[in-house]
Amino acid sequence: ETGVTQSPTHLIKTRGQQVTLRCSSQSGHNTVSWYQQALGQGPQFIFQYYREEENGRGNFPPRFSGLQFPNYSSELNVNALELDDSALYLCASSSLDTDETQYFGPGTRLLVL
Amino acid sequence: GESVGLHLPTLSVQEGDNSIINCAYSNSASDYFIWYKQESGKGPQFIIDIRSNMDKRQGQRVTVLLNKTVKHLSLQIAATQPGDSAVYFCAENNNDMRFGAGTRLTVKP
Numbered sequence: 001e002t003g004v005t006q007s008p009t010h011l012i013k014t015r016g017q018q019v020t021l022r023c024s025s026q027s028g029h030n031t032v033s034w035y036q037q038a039l040g041q042g043p044q045f046i047f048q049y050y051r052e053e054e055n056g057r058g059n060f061p062p063r064f065s066g067l068q069f070p071n072y073s074s075e076l077n078v079n080a081l082e083l084d085d086s087a088l089y090l091c092a093s094s095s096l097d098t099d100e101t102q103y104f105g106p107g108t109r110l111l112v113l
Numbered sequence: 114g115e116s117v118g119l120h121l122p123t124l125s126v127q128e129g130d131n132s133i134i135n136c137a138y139s140n141s142a143s144d145y146f147i148w149y150k151q152e153s154g155k156g157p158q159f160i161i162d163i164r165s166n167m168d169k170r171q172g173q174r175v176t177v178l179l180n181k182t183v184k185h186l187s188l189q190i191a192a193t194q195p196g197d198s199a200v201y202f203c204a205e206n207n208n209d210m211r212f213g214a215g216t217r218l219t220v221k222p
Contacts, residue, residue: 004156033210042202042212043157056209090156092210100145100206104156 002026004093004105012111013081021076021108025093031055032074033102034066037088049074050096086112125219132190134216136203139184143205148177148188151215152199160188160201195220 003026013019025032031050035043045058049068063079072093078085088109092102126132138146144165149157163170163177163186170177176189186203200215 002156002158035210035212040214042204042214043210045209045211048209058209092156101147101159101162102210103159104149106154106156 002093002103002105004091004103006089006091006105006108008108009106010109010111012113014113015081015083017081017112018077018079019081019110021078021089021091021110022073023076023091023093023105024073025091026103029093029095029103030072031094031096032068032072033092033094034074034076035090035092036060036085037090037107039087043090046076055096081112083112086110122214123217123219125221126193128193128195128220128222130193132188132193132197132218132220134188134190134201134203134218136186136188136213137184138186138203138205140205140207140211141181141184143207145206146177146179146186147204147206147210148175148186149202149204149212150197150199151202157202190218193218193220195222 005024007022033048034046037043047057048055052068065077068074088107090107092104094102147162148160151157161172161177174191178187198220202212202215204212
């Protein structure tokens, strides 16, 4: 176990709705990265938060947004959900100050109908 | 554009044999590479990493080889066990982490 937790584990939404996914980082880590993993594919980088600031973003539209709290937990928000947003959403925690290694949580499986 | 890719989508080995999973990368500026294992219904699990100033690194039953000349990365698993069955991803870290599509390893008893 990595100590990284995510909630909820599963979620069903309809097109146009908004969703918030949550991630608690491993103790001692100050960096959270979010990934989208479509079925049968590798994870795709969405963005990273380091010490409460966005620290890099992948090729995702602005309706994907996030934030990081003072305790370094993080949220991923997706507005105006589309069918193609159905995927496993993974967060990974790390400590950029000491080590690049990212440790993943179990993910949230989102289904958009 | 830059990409990380895997040579084979599936690999089937006999229990006790050695497994070799290959990965090609195209971003010559990448300086950190990681192998992850992902079991069904779980998040990726860190296996081993290697920096670009090394060409080989060993862990417990696993070895990663890096050939920067041909931009190739491999993961060797010794004495493969049924518990090694999973999808294996290589990833390169260059400001952001980029994953390949994965190789599914199946271990036959």
